[in-house]
Amino acid sequence: xxxxxxxxxxxxxxxxxxxxxxxxxxxxxxxxxxxxxxxxxxxxxxxxxxxxxxxxxxxxxxxxxxxxxxxxxxxxxxxxxxxxxxxxxxxxxxxxxxxxxxxxxxxxxxxxxxxxxxxxxxxxxxxxxxxxxxxxxxxxxxxxxxxxxxxxxxxxxxxxxxxxxxxxxxxxxxxxxxxxxxxxxxxxxxxxxxxxxxxxxxxxxxxxxxxxxxxxxxxxxxxxxxxxxxxxxxxxxxxxxxxxxxxxxxxxxxxxxxxxxxxxxxxxxxxxxxxxxxxxxxxxxxxxxxxxxxxxxxxxxxxxxxxxxxxxxxxxxxxxxxxxxxxxxxxxxxxxxx
Numbered sequence: 001x002x003x004x005x006x007x008x009x010x011x012x013x014x015x016x017x018x019x020x021x022x023x024x025x026x027x028x029x030x031x032x033x034x035x036x037x038x039x040x041x042x043x044x045x046x047x048x049x050x051x052x053x054x055x056x057x058x059x060x061x062x063x064x065x066x067x068x069x070x071x072x073x074x075x076x077x078x079x080x081x082x083x084x085x086x087x088x089x090x091x092x093x094x095x096x097x098x099x100x101x102x103x104x105x106x107x108x109x110x111x112x113x114x115x116x117x118x119x120x121x122x123x124x125x126x127x128x129x130x131x132x133x134x135x136x137x138x139x140x141x142x143x144x145x146x147x148x149x150x151x152x153x154x155x156x157x158x159x160x161x162x163x164x165x166x167x168x169x170x171x172x173x174x175x176x177x178x179x180x181x182x183x184x185x186x187x188x189x190x191x192x193x194x195x196x197x198x199x200x201x202x203x204x205x206x207x208x209x210x211x212x213x214x215x216x217x218x219x220x221x222x223x224x225x226x227x228x229x230x231x232x233x234x235x236x237x238x239x240x241x242x243x244x245x246x247x248x249x250x251x252x253x254x255x256x257x258x259x260x261x262x263x264x265x266x267x268x269x270x271x272x273x274x275x276x277x278x279x280x281x282x283x284x285x286x287x288x289x290x291x292x293x294x295x296x297x298x299x300x301x302x303x304x305x306x307x308x309x310x311x312x313x314x315x316x317x318x319x320x321x322x323x324x325x326x327x328x329x330x331x332x333x334x335x336x337x338x
Contacts, residue, residue, distance in 0.1 A: 023195050024278050024325075036184055045176040049248065052180045054288055055187045056244045058281035061268040062194060063237035069275030070198055071230035072210030074127065076262050077118075077134030080141035081111045081235040083257035085242025087145065090160045090252045091153050100165050100247055104186070107243035108236045115235020119228035126213075138262040145254040159253030162246050183244050190237055194277055197233070206230055271313060273322025282321040286313075 023029070040048045064078050088110050089103035098106075118137065125133050145154050154160065167178035197203050205226045208216040217223050246252045264287045271286045272279025294305035317323045 033188070037181075040177055040180055045174055048174075048176045048180050050288065052176070052183050052248050053245070054281065054284050055180075055183045056241050056248060057265070057268065057288060058284035059187055059190055059241035059244070060238050060265050061272060061283050062191065062277055062280035063234045063241065064265050064269050065272075065275065065277060065280050066194060066197070066206075066237070067230050067234035068269060070203065070210065071206040071227060072213075073122075073227060073230060074131040075134040075231075075234070076131050076259070076266060077137035078234065078238050078265050079257050079259065079262035080137045081115060081238040082242035082245065082261065082265075083141050083145065083252075083254075084114055085111050085239030086246035086252045086257070087154055087160075087242075088239065089243030090162050090246045093162060093247075094160055095153065101182075104240050104243045107239040111239025111242070112232045112236030115238075116228050116232035118235070119231030122231065123224050123227060135259065135262075138259045142254040142258055145257075154252075154254075157254065159251060159256075162250045162252065164247065164250050179248055183248070186240065186244065190240065191277065194237070198277075202226065202229065267310070271310075271320050273320035273325075276320070276322035276325075278325075279321040 024032070036051075040051065043051075060078060060082055064075060067073050067075055067078075085107040088107040089100070092098040092103040092106060093100055122130055122133060144150070146157055148156070150156075164175045164179065166175055167173045171178065173181075198206070205216070205221045208219065208221055209223055209226055213223055249256075268283030268287045269280065270283070272281070272283030290309060291302065291306055294309060295302040297305045313320075
């Protein structure tokens with residue numbers, strides 16, 4: 001028996017991904033979507049803005065989850081694609097008077113291309129070396145955006161102010177509320193796309209590469225194509241999130257997209273559960289609200305309090321929110337049987 005045949009015989013077959021492995025039940029999903037639609041009607045604009053940012057960061061974390069949880073490629077550079085998407089939307093809106101909704105697919109396509117191209121040289125790297133390469137990308141991006149060559153478009157160090165859109169058709173709602181529902185629709189669409197992607201043949205190829213790259217190649221999977229495709233898809237979704245973030249915050253500047261953002265997105269993925277798509281939004285809530293909670297406990301030691309809270313979460317639930325959801329499901333099943 002040849003070496004390739006031996007590897008192939010030992011590698012488990014790539015089965016279709018179970019629905020519960022990547023998403024919630026239809027009933028739970030319906031309740032969550034209903035709450036997301038109703039809650040903004042009863043809260044202040046600031047809370048609506050925070051909910052909008054939760055969805056936006058959730059999309060960025062979901063994109064990273066597809067790359068890392070789906071294809072097994074570690075990245076600390078998604079903040080760079082977030083920045084490119086944000087600047088693409090901001091420049092198109094403020095300098096070319098393009099409708100804000102039309103800037104988002106452009107941002108997604110631009111970032112998909114950038115991610116696909118970056119994935120080509122990254123094929124030579126894996127593990128910690130790939131993480132370091134993407135770390136370098138995230139570190140370099142803010143400095144690139146400050147270059148004088150790009151200043152006529154990016155505004156240099158000063159950045160660009162973005163106009164927040166009004167509700168169309170004279171709808172009686174605030175700018176924040178309209179943008180929230182606009183973001184919610186896009187989030188649901190991308191979430192459905194992501195779930196279907198991971199269930200598809202391409203998604204199974206991603207996960208085969210994640211589990212055993214050599215065995216995946218032996219089974220006929222074009223490893224190079226699917227790895228670069230995963231980078232492109234992840235970057236594209238991150239670019240759309242960046243564009244939405246620019247519109248919501250109404251401002252883009254190089255120092256808003258530093259390595260801190262990249263680490264925050266990676267942290268959100270770990271807290272939510274690597275490979276579990278609903279956990280992306282739980283991780284997003286963590287990186288948005290927990291720092292505020294830590295500051296409320298102690299303003300002078302907010303960083304230390306945040307670190308302790310993070311340590312406790314990782315220690316108690318090392319698999320993140322996905323582990324909590326699995327335990328809750330087991331308890332619920334026991335209650336139903338009794």
